[in-house]
Amino acid sequence: MTSASLQPGTGPARRTVVAAAGAAGLAAALTACGSDDGSSGTVNTGSGSSGAAGSGGASQGGAPAAGGVVLARTSDIPEGGGKIFKDQGVVVTQPTAGTYKAFSSKCTHRGCAVGSVAKGAIVCPCHNSHFSAEDGSVKQGPATEPLPPAKITVAGDEIKLA
Numbered sequence: 001m002t003s004a005s006l007q008p009g010t011g012p013a014r015r016t017v018v019a020a021a022g023a024a025g026l027a028a029a030l031t032a033c034g035s036d037d038g039s040s041g042t043v044n045t046g047s048g049s050s051g052a053a054g055s056g057g058a059s060q061g062g063a064p065a066a067g068g069v070v071l072a073r074t075s076d077i078p079e080g081g082g083k084i085f086k087d088q089g090v091v092v093t094q095p096t097a098g099t100y101k102a103f104s105s106k107c108t109h110r111g112c113a114v115g116s117v118a119k120g121a122i123v124c125p126c127h128n129s130h131f132s133a134e135d136g137s138v139k140q141g142p143a144t145e146p147l148p149p150a151k152i153t154v155a156g157d158e159i160k161l162a
Contacts, residue, residue, distance in 0.1 A: 068152075068153060068160035068161045068162045069088065069160060069161045070158050070159070070160050071085055071088065071090070071092060071152070071159050071160060071161050072085075072092060072158075072159050073157045073158065073159070074094075074100065074154065074157045074158075074159060075157065076159075077092055077093065077094040077100060077159065078094065079094050079096070079097050080094070080095070080118075080119065080120055080133070081093065081094065081117045081118055081119075081133070082094065082117030082122065082133055083117065084105050084113070084114060084115070084116075084117065085105070086105065086113060088161055089104060089105050089106060090102050090103065090104065090105055090150045090152075090161060091103050091104075091105045091114055091117060091122055091147075092152065092159055093117055093122065093133035093134070094133075095120060095132075095133045095134035096134075100152065100154050100159055101133070101134065101135070101136075101149070101152075102149065102150035102151070102152040102159075102161075103122065103131070103136040103147035103148065103149055103150055104147050104148045104149075104150055105147075106147075107124035107126065107127075107129055107143060107147075108129075108138075108143045108144070108145035108146065108147060108148075109124065109126070109127055109129050109141075109142050109143035109144075110126055110127065112124050112125065112126035112127075114131070114147075117133060120132065120133045120134065121133060121139055121140075122136075122147065124143070127142050127143075128140065128142075129141060129142060129143035131143070131146065131147045132146075136148070136149060
């Protein structure tokens with residue numbers, strides 16, 4: 001009496017299947033995270049008084065379309081200064097009382113994250129570039145391009161990433 005073989009039939013080895021699945025997952029992740037088409041960049045800033053809403057618009061990648069992500073209270077942003085929101089990649093400033101602006105927190109010189117906001121300037125610690133807290137323009141190089149504006153809304157005492 002002969003018994004059936006315990007060897008599996010022909011087909012790809014388990015190692016081959018697992019490797020192919022891993023490669024497909026890696027390719028999908030890199031495609032989703034590696035695109036830099038400018039959509040994660042920012043559009044125009046919303047500005048206004050703490051009692052009026054800033055301009056509305058399309059949401060940022062990952063931000064909810066209905067109302068946006070609350071970044072801070074208006075009282076959290078010092079007049080003449082600002083606050084950096086690392087996780088959202090944005091810096092919010094209050095150049096004059098009741099006027100709020102937002103910009104990308106990524107320095108246009110070498111892509112470092114800006115490190116501070118004081119005396120009307122957003123400062124990059126990597127090479128000491130300074131940007132205007134009012135309009136994002138370069139005040140001191142080596143950066144030559146302004147910080148791109150980010151879209152925010154101000155409603156009541158809430159500042160939201162639009």
